[in-house]
Amino acid sequence: MPTPRLTLSARRLPPALWASGWLLGTIGLVGLVTVFPVSLAADDWPQWRGPQRDGIWRETGIVDRFPADELSHRWSVPIGSGYSGPTVADGRVFVTDRGLDRTGPQQERVLCFDEATGQSLWELAYPCTYTISYTAGPRAAVTVDGQRAYAVGAMGDFHCLDVHNGDILWKRDLKADYDVEMPIWGIAAAPLIDGDLVIQQVGGTPAACLVAFDKATGQEVWRSLSERAGYASPVLIEQAGRPVLVCWTADTVSGLNPTTGKVYWSVPFPPTRMPIGIATPVTDGERLFVSSFYDGSLMLSLDQERPAARVLWQKAGPDERTTVALHVMIGTPILEDGYLYGVDSYGQLRCLDADTGERIWEDTTAVPTARWATIHLVRHEEEVWMFNDQGELLITQLSPDGFQERDRAQLIERTTVQLARRGGVTWAHPAFANRHVFARNDERLVCSSLAAEAAERADDSEAADPNR
DSSP: OOOOOOOOOTTTSOHHHHHSSHHHHHHHHHTOSSOOOOOBSOOOBOSTTTTTTSSBOOBOSBOSSOSSSBOOOSEEEEOOOOSOOOEEETTEEEEEESOSOTTSSOEEEEEEEETTTOOEEEEEEEEOOOOSSSTTOOOSOOEEETTEEEEEOTTOEEEEEETTTOOEEEEEEHHHHTTOOOOTTOOOOOOEEETTEEEEEEEETTTEEEEEEETTTOOEEEEEOSSOOOSSOOEEEEETTEEEEEEEOSSEEEEEOTTTOOEEEEEEOOOSSOOOOOSOOEEOSSEEEEEETTTEEEEEEEOSSSSOEEEEEEEOOSSSSSOSSOOOSSSOOEEETTEEEEEOTTSOEEEEETTTOOEEEEEOOSSOOOTTOOEEEEEETTEEEEEETTSEEEEEEEETTEEEEEEEEEOSOOBSSSOGGGTOBOOSOOEEETTEEEEEOSSEEEEEEOBHHHHHHHHHHHHHOTTO
């Protein structure tokens, strides 16, 4: 696999990174004299929301239109149900599920497939009885770090596995070890690697909402926050020239020292009805945004001199249908260039002014209107790729001037384990890796090429076939 090269783009780097010594260090590393964009050749997708956990797909050589209304699959393999999106690293694809036989003993599985062929390489199955709502399966994406894969199940089974054969290197029962007050939908946050630590939102006691473990041994290094667990995955950001761990719990949005767990800042965002914060916090370096289905939007202003935060604005409508700003259910918004793009409670795609929360425009064509309608947004160069809950992949552009759809194609079908009354949904986030897309529903995992040269070959083949 070609070695990825760094992309240096002022638009994509948070201002804090430019203000710090990070850029100069990077320039020295790659031997550049002047700053100019350098394209990535190919890239894995080893964790939740991509290599840098930011929902940005940095590969080049990608199609700008689809060759057909339905994407052909390089391979398709049967799997069981679940909400966890696939991850891709070093020629392997990882995903978790509830098991193929839902009538047998309750279990969860961690599955590993060959990236090129879909051939099963190994699986780990373990007993797991659900006492949570929405029992389709595990929620958290597998995090891959070198030779280790970290998988967290919905009831708190935490495994560190050898990526080659699935051998258990260590495991923790988070529910038992930390006396977790289990959230109604279980544990959903994906593990985060930082140096020698793997950090997980647990919701344990005492003061163990967030726990850092030694990634090699599974031993606890620190714990922090006496709060209930939320569902959002923690992220690392750069603030005031230092790394800050941001965690959105059921009670606050907080910034912590990732090495010690010390709380730098904490802003209350308590639920009025029930905790339902699922989307990942997003930042542009100056602001940080979170949004939930019942409680609307919270935009924080990040202090540029020290790790601190204050409320810039907060808005919520009177109910889930009559909304103000954004009431996000699942899909993480995009915050860039002074604007916010996200999907509201019933599928309304919206653009907001990031400084005020005022709505710039709304569009209802990207996904059918329905309660909990979902689109996963991934930035790729000047476009935004969308995967909606109908299993469709869209190539679009988002700007303050509006929503422009360039093309869409069916990637995978809906399944009815979830929301059968409305024809089913696909809720798991796809992975974009090595010019392919990997997506799952509750029955199968598929891989389709998005390489520009592959699309050109398909077009040539179709033009040469007299029967088409």
